[in-house]
Amino acid sequence: MERKIILTLIIFFIGFFAAVAQPATGIHTLKGSLIDSISGKEAAFVTVAVKNANKEVLKTQLSKIDGSFLIDQLVAGRFSVTFASVEYKTKTLEISIDPNNPILDLGRIHISPASHQLKDVSIVAARPLIKQEADRITYDLQADPDSKSYSVLEMMRKVPFLSVDADDNVQLNGNSAYRIFINGKPSSLMERNPKDVLKSMPASSIQKIEVITTPSSKYDAEGLAGIINIITNKAVENGYNGNVNFSERYPLGGPSIGGSFTTKSGKLGISAFGGASLSNTPSTGITISRVSTDASPSNLFQSADRESDGKNAYLGTELSYEIDSLNLLSGQLNLNGSSGSGKFFQRSLLENNTELLQQYNLLTNNDNSGRGADAAINYQKGFRRNKNQLLTFSYRYYGFTNDDTSDQLFSNRTNYDLPDFQQVNESMMNEHTAQLDYVHPVKNLTIEAGIKGIFRTNESDFKYYSRTPSDDYAIDTSKTNTFNNTQTILAAYNTYQYNLKNNWSFKVGIRLEQTIVDADFVTTESKVKQNYFSFVPSVSLSKRFKTTGISFGWNQRIQRPGINQLNPFVDRTNPTFENTGNPDLRPTKGNSIRFGFDWNKKGSLNMNLMYNWIRGLIFQVSEYDSQTNITRTRYENTGGAKALGGNINFNYPMSKTWNLSLNGNLMHGWADGISNGKPIRNQGFMYRFNLTTGLRLDNGWRLSGSAYLNGGELTIQQQSNTYLGTAFNVNKDIVKDKLTFSAFTNNPFNRYRVNVTNRFGPNFNQVNNSQQNFRTVGGSLSYKFGKMKESIKKNKRGISNDDVSN
Known part of the structure; x- marks a missing residue:
């Protein structure tokens, strides 16, 4: 007890004598008046901050309505005073307080409006990419x-x-x-x-x-x-804003327009984005060379010219209504449509080592169109005890239709008697989804759980019409098929995310899915029924350091066949090569492991090492029939695939006006499967790198260029060639951050590019050479408008049907 009293007295007297010994402290005052340098009016509500030599803030105050400020209780010495506001350019003054002068009056201080700051200051690396x-x-x-x-x-x-x-x-x-x-x-x-x-x-x-x-x-x-x-683009403030972009491309492409708009008034917020385009693909050439290697060898050579044009339009909207601080109603509506036509003229020649076996010319005229729409509504319920605790009910409808018609007319026939024909395919899909999500935070732990039901219907009505001797077209029932497919998916999930104070973050979860498939092939009077259960786990973690971070992820994913892969429609646009879906396809499960590293300081570096593996992968398998000389390609659950590699993304400002970025990946893949009852294997490297550089000039000009290296594609039966592409762009800010004009050219050194694809099987080798328009020039005009003050609220959970692959 005595020690505590003595210690208290010592501390008291040390503080007392220190205060007495301090010369003239705590009695100095700083004052002044802030004036708008343009209008001459008083600058109100500007933050005035006094800092010491270590840039530590000692005192802060807002200027009054008349622009004046007064800060007292300052000690003598050298300081800096900073004046900051969103409406004015930040200004700093160096001052010295005299121990013998109790008041330092800075007088009238002129500060510049922020809108004039843009004329004099260029902001470099304002935020990371x-x-x-x-x-x-x-x-x-x-x-x-x-x-x-x-x-x-x-x-x-x-x-x-x-x-x-x-x-x-x-x-x-x-x-x-x-x-x-x-x-x-x-x-x-x-x-x-x-x-x-x-x-x-x-x-x-x-x-x-x-x-x-x-x-x-x-x-x-x-x-x-x-x-x-x-x-x-989303509103960050209340009011309205938007942007619109006009562009033109030649000769590949055409005019297009697109943009977005957001507005908020009171509790109602609306955002929309949309666009439309016309596209034209000038005539290019194709050659196909196939050599059979079985007991009856033959050589096929085809050459063709093709051209096409199309139209496309889309519109997306989102609405949000804040019932109160805890209840939010939101919805979305998306519409899209497209149409196109194409012409394809082909010459086909089939021969063996000694004679001509078959030849014909084929003119194909194709017309296609489609439209799609989806609409959703979400209700989000919050809780007063924790704003991050949420309960969400969601419903979504989605559907689309596709129509495709083609006419095939033959000429110059030799040993080829297939009549002229027409193919008409009408397909549609619609689905209804209901979902319930719950988020429950507990200190550093966030628990999420939910249930979901998807009810999907796919339909296809394919008709094949053959030309009769009387020049009429009659339906060929042997090549016609009507297909109905219903799919029900019932799912439940649970995830846990835990964030530690030392910047570690962990996330684990499981998902359970029950899938029921009922397919009915009306024409062939056959049915397929499937019922399977899937258990899908996932794990991810990350650690943040001062300027670096590491991450790890492992998960399992399902590849469930989509309508285009299930559809038994046989595409005979090129009669020598038939392509079809497979209604017997089953889903397959794959595994993926990823290690990541990132660095962000002056520049940024992101690197990832990945390994993926899967069995029973859905592949397109090609088989050559020597009896009919037809190659048939069909989706199959065959073999498997593995891939090991990495990804890199690097961005660095070489100077205040010059930046450099690199994005690329390198993978080595292995694939195996079955074709014509025999095992086939393929392996090789796949890589893509994009190098981009940009130079900012005076008066709002900017130049940029890029080089893109594509190492080709690899699948179970084919591999394509490497190619290099280039692009150059110049843009000018006509009105700073409002109106921008751009001109660009892609691949100016090569008008065409030839995509070479090597395809092989147990009894054939094939080389496709596809000429593509490569050189493009164009320009665009982009305009931003509006002003916002308050963010539009969105529900944090909603329906996300990501269960069907592209």
């Missing part, structure tokens, strides 16, 4: 100046894990089994013809692209490679 989390990586398109002139499809070449092949098909880690979402939800825009929509969608209307490499259990189990989530 890449953000990596435990289960996903995000690319900020608005932070990339190229988004002002490129389409979303072109920008995807710069996004980690994504690549675009020779036919403009997007791939995730070299895999086409993935799902595309719009604002976290499935959309009919991306179900029917995703690449056509992505081509016409201006990147300026997109905020960011998320690549979910390790989907948690709350997502449907389908999508072997993962999920691509495209997030459109």
Whole structure:
């Protein structure tokens, strides 16, 4: 007890004598008055901060309505005073307080409005392009100046894990089994013809692209490679804003328009995005050379010319109504449609070593059209004790129709008696989905659970009409088929995410799915019934350091066959090569492991090492029939595939005006299966690298260029060639952050590119040479408008049917 009293007295006296010894402290005052340098009016509510030599804030105060400020209780010495406001340019003054002067009056201080700051200051690396989390990586398109002139499809070449092949098909880690979402939800825009929509969608209307490499259990189990989530521009403040983009491309492409608009008034918020385009593909050539290696060898050579044009339009809307602070009602409506036509003239010659076996010329005229729509409504219930505790009810309807008609007319026949014919295929799909989600946070732990039901119907009505001797067309029942398929998926999931104070984050989950399939082939009077159960786990973790981070993910995913893979419709557009679906397909399950590392400081570096493996993979298998000289390609559950490799994304500002970025992946794949009853194997490297550089000049000009190296495709029976593409772009800010003009050229050094695909089987080898238009020039005009003040609320959970692969 005595020790405590003595210690208290010592502390008291030390403090007393220290206070007495302090010369003239705590009695100095700083004052002044802030004036708008343009209008001459008082600058009210500006933050005034006094900092010491170590830049530590000692005192802060807001200027009054008349612009004046007064800060007392300051000690003598040297300090800096900073004046900051969203309406004014930040200004800093160095001051010295004299021990013998109790008041320092700075007088009238002029500060410049923020709108004039843009004329004098260039902001460099305002925000990072890449953000990596435990289960996903995000690319900020608005932070990339190229988004002002490129389409979303072109920008995807710069996004980690994504690549675009020779036919403009997007791939995730070299895999086409993935799902595309719009604002976290499935959309009919991306179900029917995703690449056509992505081509016409201006990147300026997109905020960011998320690549979910390790989907948690709350997502449907389908999508072997993962999920691509495209997030459109959202209002960040109350009022309205929007953007619109006009572009033209020649000779490959055409005019397009796209944009987005968001508005909020009171409790109601509305956002919309849409676009339309006309596309033209000038005439190009194709050659096919097939050599059979069985007991009756033959050589097939085909050459053809093709051209096409098309139209595409899409519209997406989201609505949000805040009933009160705990109840939110939201919905979405998406519409899309397309149509196109094409002409294909082919010359076919079949011979053996000594004689001509067969020849013909074939003219094909094709017309196609389709439309799709989806609508959803969500009700979100919050809880007063924790704003992150949520209960959500959701319902969604989605459907589309596709119509395809082609006429085949033969001429110059030799030993070929197949009559002229017509093919008409009408297909449709509709589904209803109901879902219940619950999120329950407990300190650093977040628990999620939910149940879901999907009720889907696929229908196809395919008719084959053969030309009669009287020049009429009669239906050929042996080649005609009507197909109905119903699919019911019942699912439940549970996930746990735990965040530690030392920046560790863990997420584990399980998903249970029961799938019931009932297929009816009306024409052939046959049925297929399937009923299977799936258990799908997932694990991901990450650790953040000061400027670096590491992550790990393992999950299982299901590849469930889609309507195009199930549809037994036989495409005989080229009679020598028939393509069809397989209604007997079953789903398959794959595994994926990923290790990631990222660094963010002056630049950013993201690297990932991946290993994927799967058995019973859904592959297209080709078999050559020497009796009919026809190669038939059909989807099969055959063999398996493995892939080992990595991904790298690097962004670095070489100077204040020059930046450099690299995005690429390298994988080695192994595939095996069965063709014509015999085992087949294929292996090789697949790689894609995109190198981009940009230079910012004075007066709002910017130059950029890129080189894209594609190492080709590898499947169980084919491999394609490597090619190099280039692109150059120049854009000019006509009105800062409002109006931008861009001009660009892709592949100016080569008008055409030849895509070479080698296909093989136990009894044949085949080489396809496909000439493609490569050189493109064009321009675009992008305009942003509006002003916002308050964010639009969205439900945090909703339906995301990612259970059918593209």
